[in-house]
Amino acid sequence: MREARARWARWAPFALLLPPLLVLALFFAAPYANMIYISFLTPATGGGAYGPPLTLGNYRDTLGDPFNWRILARTIGYAALTAFAALVLGYPLAYHLVRQTGARRAVLMVFVLAPLLVDVVIRSYGWMVLLADTGLVNSLLAQLGLPRQHLMYNGFGVVVGLVHVYLPFMVLSLLGSLGGRLPELELAARGLGADGLRTFLRVTWPLSLPGVFSGTVLVFVLAASSYVIPSLLGGNQVLTMPMLVAQRVLELFDWPSGASLAAFMSAFTLLLLWGYVKLMGRAMRGIG
């Protein structure tokens, strides 16, 4: 009896982990493995389905085509720019928010989170109304006698959309590391003779790095894999990696090619993140 209980105590944590592990295995690991498998299959020729034999040809084509590298670079570039802009906008917001109390804080919190209530497609259309050549912003410019600007169907429109949609994730990530004991530590720095700027550089910024790290990674990954926003706000002028993959798979029915592209992007992104983790890990030494 006691032995059975001891055994149960040892296995209980794994038993609790089992449901999420099953879900992940079934809906994440298995499809991903399948995608990797497909990326090694021979593409269809002349109307046939893709299938064996296994080949490295898809990767040769994917990696050998400078066009793919350009699209990858653009995708990564937009994602990095989005993460950076979200950080610049989100940091003061989170800084202010975490120093509020009671009802004020709750209300501001709702403002930060409210956009998540509206689906990303709807919000993208909202931006189209604003940014289109005949949209709200341009009519305003025209009223003021200023020249019309192309604000969408280009990189600018895509990044604006991405920043808007993923900003809440940045703010939420930053909240934790900007609150807690940080306000008191800032006072300590001021008491020791540091002015506002030096307090920020020596205390606030280094101690907020964990939040900066998780926020930028989160927004970067979300932005890099975003499909709807670049499709709608970029039109067909701005092709990104997820769009390219979708094109190959859904329009050209070239599953092995699409799969190899997706794997290529995943691998490259992981590599970048690994480098980022190393870099930030060094900067955050001592915190924790």
Place this chain on the structure above:
Amino acid sequence: MSSIVLEHLAKRFGEVVALDDLSLAIADGELVAFLGPSGCGKTTTLRLIAGFETPDRGAIYFGSRRVDGLAPERRDVGMVFQNYALFPHLTVWQNVAFGLEMRRLERQAIRERVRAVLREVQLEGLEGRYPRQLSGGQQQRTALARALVTNPSVLLLDEPLANLDANLREEMRFFIRTIQREHGITAVYVTHDQSEAMVLADRIAVLMGGRIVQVDRPEELYRRPRDLRVASFVGVCNVLTGELAGRRGDAYAVETPVGRVFASGPEGLGGPRVHVILRPEDLALASADRPDEPSADGRVRLPGAVVARAYLGNLVDVRVEVAQGLVLRVQARPEEAPRAGERVVVAYDPRSAWCVADA
């Protein structure tokens, strides 16, 4: 080093009055403890002096320099926070050097100064540790070193020992006192622990409800409290409440439920309702069986019965009921302490008792 003068300070947070017309002059090199229950305004006062808050009214001077409009970094104060507020991403050395770097001292001067202060607080060998790798006492000393390293004109301490265990707390009291004396630095020490204030302070300011109720040397505060609130906040006290019934020599006569008693008190004590404060260590116990001692010594004698006793090691806390529902706490030596239920007489010298007017 410089004196600190607080003039008519007032501060409100929304509807809450934190400070209501607080004035105090602290001499150069003096250590004043702000003592009071939580919410009495003591920490607010400290934060006003440090510059972390600005007063709604009033002025603050360090020496002849008015500082209440200055940013904290321009006041030249050293502050030790309750939770130490050490920078977690910096080592002990970097924490202590921080204030000197902000003053843009030369590297060599910084190195010498940090080393000297770390030696003073006995943290040599721990320079490379991060705060989380230190014990509570070591963190405390790091905080002290960081506050002292810049030779500030004023040292502010906000319940610096609250998070230490009892033994260490006692040790650190003397340590802080010694260092403050050696530096001759003017210091304000906030605490809610009266024994800490007693040990450390030249003078204690008792704060209640955003005002200073009494400022005095520890002995004065203990022996001659201004009112019942101060008396009961500083040490254990027995209270006999009654009506003022004239004087006999130096003593006041007070009509109480246990009869007429005598006690010293301030000049011009106002009646009619007054409280006689009796400290447990000033009360003596005699057996009721023995014949009365000659009352010519002028001692007041109150017969009663022991209702409870608590053994405390070095002494016994005896509770004696001297009237219906009126229990006095008496300190007795263990070998002399009566048993529960015994009839005893509580005796005291009127000069050791103190009368205060009803607030």
